[in-house]
Amino acid sequence: MTYDTVVVGGGPAGLSAATLLARARRRVVLIDAGHPRNAPADHLHGFLSRDGASPQELHEEGIREVLRYGGELLQGNVTRVDGGFTVHLESGSVLDSRSVLVATGLRDELPDIPGAREHWSSGVLHCPYCHGYEVRDRPIAVIGGSNRPFTVHQASLIRQWSSDVIFFTNGIELTEDERIALDARSVGIVDVPVSRLLTQDGSVAGVELTDGSLVPRAVVFVGPTFVPNDALLIRIGCARLDSGWVATEPTGRTSVDGLWAAGNVSDSPAQLINSAAAGSRAAIDINHYLLALDIALAVRSR
Ligand SMILES: Cc1cc2nc3c(=O)[nH]c(=O)nc-3n(C[C@H](O)[C@H](O)[C@H](O)COP(=O)(O)OP(=O)(O)OC[C@H]3O[C@@H](n4cnc5c(N)ncnc54)[C@H](O)[C@@H]3O)c2cc1C
Secondary structure (H helix, E strand, O other): OEEEEEEEOOOHHHHHHHHHHHHOOOOEEEEEOOOOOOOOOOOOOOOOOOOOOOHHHHHHHHHHHHHHOOOEEEEOOEEEEEOOOEEEEOOOOEEEEEEEEEOOOEEEEOOOOOOOOOOEOOOEEOOHHHHOHHHOOOOEEEEOOOOHHHHHHHHHHHOOOOOOEEEEOOOOOOOHHHHHHHHHOOOEEEOOOEEEEEEEOOEEEEEEEOOOOEEEOOEEEEOOEEEEOOHHHHHOOOOEOOOOOEOOOOOOEOOOOOEEEOHHHOOOOOOHHHHHHHHHHHHHHHHHHHHHHHHHHHHHOO
16 A cells, blocks of 8 residues: 655644645655654744643644544654655554655754753743743843854844843854944843853752852753754755755755655744644645646556
8 A cells, every 4th residue: 555645753844734635635644753842841832823732732633633634643753765655664664655745853952051951941942932922021041152143143132022131152252243232232241151050949040150150040041953853854865955954945845756844854943833834835735746646647547
């Protein structure tokens, strides 16, 4: 049995694609390892009509929609996709498909600051559009040390949510213009490197510096390095941009015929709603691709 589409990854991109294809009466299976990027967060924001829901709720509702329309679901890890397509799972299962959508997301590599990993998504955040409103008016630290352009921009940006923001450069050498801009935004600047985050009663309470001084802070923003989970796409030979990220057309089409990518795997800034939209757009393009194959086959067999 050959699927019309195998969708790899059950975040918003993969779920919305699988639902659309199932509703288009395509034979679709969604394979998901079950670790969406925002899973550590208690609540999600910025997704129309789902404000404040838990990531788990969104995920479960998405799965229900796929199943409701006859889409299939497999829990597991895809280890390889071969041309044509043959999709290999860690379990040893092998599936054949006419097309594949890879929606495997990205992983956030946090700066190496003791305490950052433990408080990730509670007191340590990266996205003001996701969680800035919830920490408005609190004493905020922005800590450099990784992802320089993102973090320097973040320091000015986050000032929109609080009048008490300090940028801990933590190894980032600011230009004179950057210092002037941060000063004009009334963002404090501390150049002494950070040694660790301090906690009190399980919450972030401040930043300890290498000279032993302590700076009370309630919330810390960091700039993770965004690493795409794109091994499946790279292995099969998808063309890449100069940045190293897989190149896609606006519909998510890759350079490999019949293979699409959507969501954070090829677009790091994409929020939940953008990822869902990218999945939907890819699914429509996949359906049109399959239709062209169906027509060619029907014509040949007349
Ligand atoms: C802490 C945190 C909080 C966030 N909060 C918000 C928010 O409030 N609002 C917002 O808009 N955005 C938020 N985001 C961003 C949001 O998480 C992403 O925009 C979104 O998850 C991207 O969706 P996706 O479908 O591309 O990938 P993901 O949601 O990461 O889903 C990818 C799925 O693919 C699976 N997978 C990976 N590799 C394989 C494989 N080889 N085989 C099978 N399955 C695989 C993974 O297990 C995962 O289930 C947050 C991010 C973080 C880190």
